Amino acid sequence: MYDLDTRKRALALIAQGFSQNSVSKQTGISRAAIRSWQTRLEPLGRNRAAPCPRCEGLPGEPEDPVAYAYLLGLYLGDGCISSGKRGVYFLRIACADSWPGLVDACAEAMQRVRPGNKVFRVQRQGCQNVTCYSKHWPCLFPQHGPGKKHDRTISLEAWQQRIVRAHPWEFIRGLIHSDGCRTTNWTTKLIGGERKRYEYPRYFFTNVSADILGLFTDALDLVGVHWKQANRQNVSVARRASVALMDAHVGPKY
Known part of the structure; x- marks a missing residue:
């Protein structure tokens, strides 16, 4: 455990333009420790x-x-x-x-x-x-x-x-923030002889583990979100009401 003065001296050298490798050689302190001090100076x-x-x-x-x-x-x-x-x-x-x-x-x-x-x-x-x-x-x-x-x-x-039963939306949000996304799909329709483009949002969750996919869909069932298994690794939420629920409680990544 290095004291606060030692940490400050190492970071002062970094501030002077020395590289982490150079400071490590001068002081005998590992580069990993110096790198972590740049995030948190005070000892635990x-x-x-x-x-x-x-x-x-x-x-x-x-x-x-x-x-x-x-x-x-x-x-x-x-x-x-x-x-x-x-x-x-x-x-x-x-x-x-x-x-x-x-x-x-x-x-x-x-x-x-x-x-x-x-x-x-x-x-x-x-x-x-x-x-x-x-x-x-x-x-x-x-x-x-x-x-x-x-x-x-x-x-x-x-x-x-x-x-998870008590806080399903937080669990869903964590899964979407890790292996999910909110996207905008589009399609065209022929109306009155004119082809028009329509866009609509949807959520996807992708995971190779069938068990984790199952935990995700079980949580969606808890909160009343309609979902479809797009393929073996993907779950899609596309119905307007369900997307609105997801937007209210999860939203896009930011």
């Missing part, structure tokens, strides 16, 4: 090992179920959990640079689910990996396992089902 407090509601003697549910429902949708779409050193895991959710509002919403939800842990963003080509370290991510996301999600069974535990 001692509450970083905040208790996990799933690890208590009588397991409970996350204190912020709304944030959890949204984060669960994001995780099932574009998230992964990897193991690190000393039994620590990191949750990483890839968010495209095209949607800065989504990146902020993801980071906020992650912080609300684990308020005692640091959330940081790692820039990659065309996207940011919103990441947080915790020993408890496998407790909070028991869908974690070896290999790709579509190669294993994905189902919600009873406590997760209760959260």
Whole structure:
């Protein structure tokens, strides 16, 4: 753990025009640490090992179920959990640079689910990996396992089902923000001898996992949204009333 003065000295060198690699060689501090300090300067407090509601003697549910429902949708779409050193895991959710509002919403939800842990963003080509370290991510996301999600069974535990039933729109929003989109389709009709163009919005959700597609459509059923299976990997919402519901509660990425 580096103190605040050490962090400030390293960032001062960066401000003078030195590269992260150069500062790392001068100070012996890893480039990863320097990069993370550019996002958050202050060291984490001692509450970083905040208790996990799933690890208590009588397991409970996350204190912020709304944030959890949204984060669960994001995780099932574009998230992964990897193991690190000393039994620590990191949750990483890839968010495209095209949607800065989504990146902020993801980071906020992650912080609300684990308020005692640091959330940081790692820039990659065309996207940011919103990441947080915790020993408890496998407790909070028991869908974690070896290999790709579509190669294993994905189902919600009873406590997760209760959260999704209570907050289905947040879960749907997380899934759409990860593997979905709102698009505008068009078609033409011949009216009075004149061909006219008509445009209409629709939502798509795409995922290789049949189980995750099923969780999405189950949630749509809960809120009364009509959907169609466009093909093996795509679910479409196109009816006007259902699109209006999606617009009111989800909306396009931003």
